[in-house]
Amino acid sequence: MNNYLEAFTNAFSGSLSWTWKSIVFDVPWYTNYFWGLLLISLLVWGLEIMFPWRKNQSIFRKDFWLDFFYMFFNFFVFSIIISGFYKILELFFGSFGITVKSLAVVDISKWSMGLQLLVFFIVLDFVQWFTHVLLHKLPVLWNFHKVHHSVKEMGFAAHLRYHWMENVLYKPLKTFGVLILGGFEPEQAFVVHFFAITIGHFNHSNIKITWGPLKYIFNNPVMHLYHHAYTLPKGSYGVNFGISLSLWDYIFKTNYIPEDSGTVRLGFKGDEHFPKGFVKQNLYGFTKDKKHTS
Numbered sequence: 001m002n003n004y005l006e007a008f009t010n011a012f013s014g015s016l017s018w019t020w021k022s023i024v025f026d027v028p029w030y031t032n033y034f035w036g037l038l039l040i041s042l043l044v045w046g047l048e049i050m051f052p053w054r055k056n057q058s059i060f061r062k063d064f065w066l067d068f069f070y071m072f073f074n075f076f077v078f079s080i081i082i083s084g085f086y087k088i089l090e091l092f093f094g095s096f097g098i099t100v101k102s103l104a105v106v107d108i109s110k111w112s113m114g115l116q117l118l119v120f121f122i123v124l125d126f127v128q129w130f131t132h133v134l135l136h137k138l139p140v141l142w143n144f145h146k147v148h149h150s151v152k153e154m155g156f157a158a159h160l161r162y163h164w165m166e167n168v169l170y171k172p173l174k175t176f177g178v179l180i181l182g183g184f185e186p187e188q189a190f191v192v193h194f195f196a197i198t199i200g201h202f203n204h205s206n207i208k209i210t211w212g213p214l215k216y217i218f219n220n221p222v223m224h225l226y227h228h229a230y231t232l233p234k235g236s237y238g239v240n241f242g243i244s245l246s247l248w249d250y251i252f253k254t255n256y257i258p259e260d261s262g263t264v265r266l267g268f269k270g271d272e273h274f275p276k277g278f279v280k281q282n283l284y285g286f287t288k289d290k291k292h293t294s
Contacts, residue, residue, distance in 0.1 A: 003091065004088050004091060007084070007087045007088055007091050008084035008085070008087060008088055009084065010087070011083045011084040011086070011087035012080065012081075012083055012084040014083070015079065015080040015083040016080050019034065019076050019080060022034040022035065023035075030190055031190050033075070033076075033190075033193070034076065036194055036197070037071070037072075037075060037197060040194070040197055040198050040201055041071070041156060041157065041201065044156040044198075044201040044202060044205050044207075045155075045156055045157075047205070047207055048155060048156060048205050048206045048207055051207055051208075052206050052207070053206050053207055053208040053221065053262045054153075054154075054206055054262050054263070057153055057155075057206055058153075061153040061154075061155045061206070062152055062153040063151065063152070063153070063161075064155065064157065066161070066277075066278060067151070067155065067157035067158050067160070067161045068157050069278060070157070070160055070161040070162070070278070071157050071159070071160040071161075073278075074160050074162060074164065074167060075160055078164050078167055079167070082167060082168070082171070086171065086172075086175075105180040105181070106180070106181060107181070108120070108181050108186075113186065113187070113188055116186040116188075117186050117188060117189070117191055117192055119181065120178075120181065120185065120186050120189060120192055121192045121195070121196075121244070122245070123177045123180070123181060124174055124177045124178075124192070125196075125243055125244050125245045125248075126177075126245075126248060127173050127174055127176065127177040128170065128173075128174065128243040129241055129242060129243055129245070129248040129249075130173075131169060131170055131173050132241045132243065133238070133241050133254075135166070135169070136237050136238035136241070137237050137238075141169065143284065143285040144163040144165040144166060144169075144284075144285040145162070145163065145166065146163075146268060146271075146274065146284070146285075147161065147162055147163040147281045147282070147284065147285075148161055148162040148163070148166075149228060149266075149267060149268050149271075150267065150268075150271055150274050150281065151204075151228060151266060151267075152266055152267055152271075153266070154204055154205070154206060154221075154225060154228065154266065155204065155205060155206055156201040156202075156204055156205045156206075157204075158204040159197075159200040159201050159203065159204040160200075163281070163282060163284070163285060164282055165285060195244070196243070196244050199218065199219060199243075199244045200243070200244070202220070202221060203219050203220060203221055203223075203224040204221070204224065205221055206221075207221055208221060208222060208260070208262060209221050209222070210222050210223075210260075215246060216246060216247060216250055217245060217246060217247050218244065218245060218246055219240075219242040219243065219244055219245060219246045220246070222257060222260045222262070223240050223242070223246055223249075223255070223257055224240060224242075225262060225264055225266075226239060226240055226256055226257055226258070226264065227239060227240040227241065228266045228267075229264045229265065229266065230264075230265040230266060230267045230268060230269070230271075231264075231265065232256075233256060236256075238254070239254055239255065239256035240254065240255060240256060240257075241254055
């Protein structure tokens with residue numbers, strides 16, 4: 001028991017210390033996620049202001065500050081809180097002989113760095129795409145994912161508005177993606193993480209971008225807006241599930257872009273009754289509420 005408590009404490013204090021060191025610039029600049037997130041956010045927000053897709057949308061759109069708070073809460077605060085629990089799980093499974101090497105399908109550690117990063121990016125993106133599909137398809141998970149779909153005006157910070165339970169769901173599955181790669185995360189993985197943050201911010205931004213022919217590979221704001229559409233194709237539980245890559249949607253026929261005016265209504269059936277504040281939204285999903293339909 002003491003081992004678990006010590007592991008929890010060390011992981012928690014380590015995550016807290018790293019975040020603080022990031023804030024005071026005491027970590028290598030290329031791994032500074034705190035200021036990196038802020039810089040990417042300011043860049044995309046600036047482009048929204050200069051080149052707005054929906055020109056009647058305010059610079060400080062509806063729920064701008066709520067989403068801004070979500071962004072830092074989910075990316076840093078909750079990650080610090082939950083870090084100790086993941087360390088306990090690692091020790092628990094290790095006691096049964098289940099280690100990072102035991103689930104390996106392929107070991108990429110000897111490959112060139114460029115190939116490592118590419119495979120790492122593709123595998124983790126597919127795992128997130130699949131998890132995203134489950135969030136829409138399974139009612140119990142959809143109740144948590146409704147927080148993300150409660151956005152009524154799209155902007156960059158909506159990228160990280162999501163229920164804290166999504167961290168609990170995504171993290172183990174992303175870890176599984178690392179495990180099948182021999183439990184190895186490339187030394188330069190920060191390149192992948194920053195790239196994913198940037199693509200995610202652009203996907204939720206008020207900027208009309210399709211990336212030209214690359215739209216069949218990379219997700220984009222036009223495609224992702226229809227993921228948030230109030231009205232979906234008949235019989236569908238969702239469309240355009242891509243996180244960074246759109247190719248999974250084209251491969252599995254879940255792509256849908258009927259037009260590109262940007263005027264589509266966002267949300268879901270019954271969202272007029274959905275909680276508006278941070279605390280109530282993050283308590284949602286644990287109690288049955290007949291007012292909130294799916």
